[in-house]
Amino acid sequence: MGLVLVAAGSVASADLSQIETTRARFMELHPTTKMLKSSEGQVRRIYGTAFGHGENPLDAAASFKDRWSDIYGVPATQLVPTPLEEGRSHLQPIVYRQESDAYQFTGAYYSQQIDGVPVYGTRLCVLVRNEPGYPVVLASSQLKQTGDWAPGAHAPVPDRAAALAAAERFFGTPARLVDEPTWVIFAGGEDELLEPRLSMRVEAVTGRKFEGNYRRWLLLVDPQTGEILYEENRVLNCFPQGVSTAVAAVATSDISGTVSGMATEWSGADECEIEVETQLPYAQVTASNGQTVYADSNGAYVLPTGEGETVDVTSGLIGQWFTVNNQAGEDATITRETSDGETEDFVHNWSNADEQVRAQVNAYLEANIVRDFTLQFNPAYPVIATQTQFPTNVNLNDSCNAYYDYSSTNYYIASGGCNNTAFSVIVHHEYGHHLVACAGSGQGEYGEGMGDVMGVLITGDPQLARGFFQGQCSTGIRNADNSCxxxxSGCSSCGSQIHACGQLISGCVWDIRENLMAEYPNGNDIISSLAINAMLLHNGTSIDEAIVIDYLTLDDDDADIGNGTPHYQEIALGFQAHDLDAPQLDFLSFSFPDGRPDKVDPDGGTTLSVRIDPNLAEVLEGSEQVWIDSGSGYQVLDLPSTGDGSYEVMFPPATCGTEVGYVFRAQTTDGSLVFNPSDWPDSFYTAYAAEDVLVAIDDDFETDQGWEVTGTSTTPWVRVVPPADGPAWKPQSDYDGSGRCYLTHAQAELDGTTILTSPPIDAGDGGTLTFAFWLAQRQNNPAQPEDGMQLFVSTDGDGSDWTLVRDWHTYANEWRTDSLTIGPEGEVPASPYLFLRFVAIDEDVDNRVKAGVDAIQMISVDCESAPCPSDLSGDGMVSVDDLLAVIAGWGGPDGDATGDGTTNVDDLLQIIGDWGSTCE
Ligand SMILES: [Zn+2]
Known part of the structure; x- marks a missing residue:
């Protein structure tokens, strides 16, 4: 029997095949949308063209999440709306446009939770364009497939004493907890998938900042064994090793003035630049009468006073958004006696003689600069838009460094050959870490690079921290004008250490900025908006091609990056200079006027018509190729032209049963190489080499194909659209998106036993039968051991002899997929009358079980050649037996070799013509 079984991907793991099936189904429905996968096959970005819509951003994002979470191998019920900033909406405005005073995008954020416990490090951001139809244009994800695993019983909160003990064991010194320990599920770090484990999230500090022995770590600790499953240093060193605030004038009699300081100019250390008087925005002014006001963005303040009142007015390096703490002594303040109606201007560091006072002014000013700069491109940036008096600690008694520790930024005094580190780009860098943290991204090389990027965008100086080392005013510690x-593997050609590798993103941003500034007067604004808003789409710590996708998606002005984006060229070239390739544009348009075949003749000769039309570019004549892989690697063939942009492929012979893959390639007149499908080698077209591709059954349960329901249950199988608002243990939708499926009652849980029997399926040619099923239980009325679902098959022809082939007793709040191989070497013998029987059992009325079935499919490939009509005797040879059969059947139908219904001289001639040939 010339028959080959078709396996729908690997069926070794039902989960894996379900993910593959869902991804394939998604790509079928959205052929121009693309997926970026990690080397482990995790989907990290879905992008390219719109792949969902809604009535509003929430609806669009939630519909995508609910419908397609199987792409990630994660049930939709595990994806819980999670705002970037506690107490806010999980919908985050992204990319503010000043000209329209509107946001272009909304990001909807979800984290993965199992039974209410977050899975550490996971998130899904679904990006929606704020325009009619609300197209979904990007899904950025970092999720963990945890299967049926659940955390089990645990105390409502972890034990504080155990958490502290774990931290102290880790540090080897007394420690303090930064916040209360919480439960998280640890299923591996970034790009790692481990067996999930319930763990305590512990964040603790030890030592003192002014003593130079301060440490802060995040630990995930096994509650039973105290084992540390994950550790992260929360002290990020900078080196290896538009808000209205002015209080309206309420009285005619006030004290007013400005707050300013002698601050170090531009981007270098104080040794390298001059100090100039600069207004200190949002600075706090207090009076001895109890009044406190903040200056406006220009440092101007108005302090209400009573008629004729005289008060002591104090100005320090503290303001609405930042508090500078001098770690080497008293904070610098100025106090003056002032009377109602007078003007009082404060100039900090006026004498400019003390490094430590200068450091306080610089830290205050530069912290406000980097915050204002960020809010200019996203006034709704999480956390920082409203966070007040963020601690900025200066003059720490240590040398040659600065750090961010998730609740402050910190700078060192001049010593050890280094200048005081509280200056311009170092402050921008440390606050850049805060921006990365507030965006919910990981740090690592991305955090270091983005810290540097903030300095580059604000100062325009690619040298990072000139004068960090005393006497070195022309070079910094890193350089964004680089060729990393x-x-x-290994992060970057500039090194894998996080600060060195961070130069990869600062290098890309610098080159994009150069490209943009050559073309646009506001080039720096364009790249700044992209760099700042793209932080909100970043997951994890790596710098790779996902960032290119994020920038292009945010730059785009329609829901299609294949047709280019307004600054595609400048962005793509900037990344390309660092070997990060941008998704290819649709330079040429490929189409198939007669469709593509699902099978090709194993003997060769099947033809396929192709059109190649110019889109963004013209095709270079003679460059058109088709690459065909019939099982032993690609064979490159010229694409024969039939004139006027039309071509015809002729498929070569291929062993029957093989999946033949093919892809088209052409060059444009301006030298771009274009593949179709464009993300080859990730995808390509396929067809089976076969005499016939047979569909034995393809039932999405939209029509009644003859299934029968029997049994004693009061809640029997019924073909319905599942109600969308049920609890998690009942499906909210069918599996394949067609609408209907079979469920044990539309609403209620199962009671008794209900049997669903298929119509006869012609599985005589064998193949693979695939299906989806649902089997879930309610958590507080769980199933009994005898409950569950079973699958029986009958192959005896009349559906009387049943064989048990599946016996399910595991429960999950999701659709699962499974398959049966049918044929001589399969689990089930081939039969032209195959019957299936799904039996759902819940005999105790107190239990709560729900079962479902959907998407029954079976495809087989037929490799049997057309019958050999001259072999009348059926012995595989055309010989004397066949001649005798013609003579014996003369005048009747029995010796008919030509198919005309009778036996005459034509049949005799045919036998003689085929004499000696073999038939298989
Ligand atoms: Zn850093």
Whole structure:
């Protein structure tokens, strides 16, 4: 029997095949949308063209999440709306446009939770364009497939004493908890998938900042064994090793003035630049009568006073958004006696003689600069838009560094050959870490690079921290004007250490900025908006091609990056200079006027018509190729032209049963190479080499194909659209998106036993039968051991002899997929009358069980050649037996070899013509 079984991907793991099936189904419905996967096959970005819509951003994002979470191998019920900033909406405005005073995008954020416990490090951001139809244009994800695993019983909160003990064991010194320990599920770090474990999230500090022995770590600790499953240093060193605030004038009699300081100019250390008087925005002014006011963005303040009142007015390096703490002594303040109606101007560091006072002014000013700069491109940036008096600690008694620790930024005094580190780009860098943290991204090389990027965008100086080392005013510690190349392993050609590798993103941003500034007067604004808003889409710590996708998606002005984006060229070239490739544009348009075949003749000769039309570019004549893989690697063939942009492929012979893959390639007149499908080698077209591709059954349960329901249950199988508002243990939708499926009652849980029997399926040619099923239980009325679902098959022809082939007793709040191989070497013998029987059992009325079935499909490939009509005797040879059969059947139908219904001289001639040939 010339028959080959078709396996729908690997069926070794039902989960895996379900993910593959869902991804394939998604790509079928959204052929121009693309997926970026990690080397482990995790989907990290879905992008390219719109792949969902809604009535509003929430609806669009939630519909995508609910419908397609299986792409990630994660049930939709585990994806819980999670705001970037506690107490806010999980919908985050992204990319503010001043000209329209509107946001272009909304990001909807979800984290993965199992039974209410967050899975550490997970999130899904669904990006929606704020325009009619609300197209979904990007899904940025970092999720963990945890299967049926659940955390089990645990105390409402972890034990504080155990958490502290774990931290102290880790530090080897007394420690303090930064916040209360919480439960999280640890299923591996970034790009790692481990067996999930319930763990305590512990964040603790030890030592003192002014003593130079301060440490802060995040630990995930096994509550039973105290084992530390994950550790993260929360002290990020900078080196290896538009808000209206002015209080309206309420009285005619006030004290007013400005607050300013002698601050170090531009981007270098104080040794390298001059100090100039600069207004200190949002600075706090207090009076001895109890009044406190904040200056406006220009440092101007108005202090209400009573008629004729005289008060002591104090100005310090503290303001609405930042508090500078001098770690080497008293904070710098100025106090003056002033009377109602007078003007009082404060100039900090006027004498400019003390490094430590200068550091306080610089830290205050630069912190406000980087915050204002960020809010200019996203006034709704999480946390920082409203966070007040963020601690900025200066003059720490240590040398040659600065750090961010998730609740402050910190700078060192001049010593050890280094200048005081509280200046311009170092402050921007440390606050850049805060921006990365507030965006919910990981730090690592991305955090270091983005810290540097903030300095570059604000100062325009690619040298990072000139004068960090005393006497070195022309060079910094890193350089954004670099040629660091992306390396898939090893981070970058500039090194894998996080600060060195961070130069990869600062290098890309610098080159994009150069490209943009050559073309646009507001080039720096364009790249700044992209760099700042793209932080909100970043997951984890890596710098790779996902960032290119994020920038292009945010730059785009329609829901299609294939047709280019307003600054595609400048962005793509900037990344390309660092070996990060941008998704290819649709330079040429490929189409198939007669469709593409699902099978090709194993003997060769099947033809396929193709059109190649110019889109963004013209095709270079003679460059058109088709690459065909019939099972032993690609064979490159010229694409024969039939004139006027039309071509015809002729498929070569291929062993029957093989899946033949093919892809088209052409060059444009301006030298771009274009593949179709464009993300080859990730995808390509396929067809089976076969005499016939047979569909034995393809039932999405939209029509009644003859299934029968029997049994004693009061809640029997019924073909319905599942109600969308049920609890998690009942499906909210069918599996395949067609609408209907079979469920044990539309609403109620199952009671008794209900049997669903298929119509006869012609599985005589064998193949693979695939299906989806649902089997879930309610958590507080769980199933009994005898409950569950079973699958029986009958192959005896009349559906009387049943064989048990599946016996399910595991429960999950999601659709699962499974398959049966049918044929001589399969689990089930081939039969032209195959019957299936799904039996759902819940005999105790107190239990709560729900079962479902959907998407029954079976495809087989037929490799049997057309019958050999001259072999009348059926012995595989055309020989004397067949001649005798013609003579014996003369005048009747029995010796008919030509198919005309009778036996005459034509049949005799045919036998003689085929004499000696073999038939298989
Ligand atoms: Zn850093």
């Amino acid at each position: 190349q992306y390396l898939a």
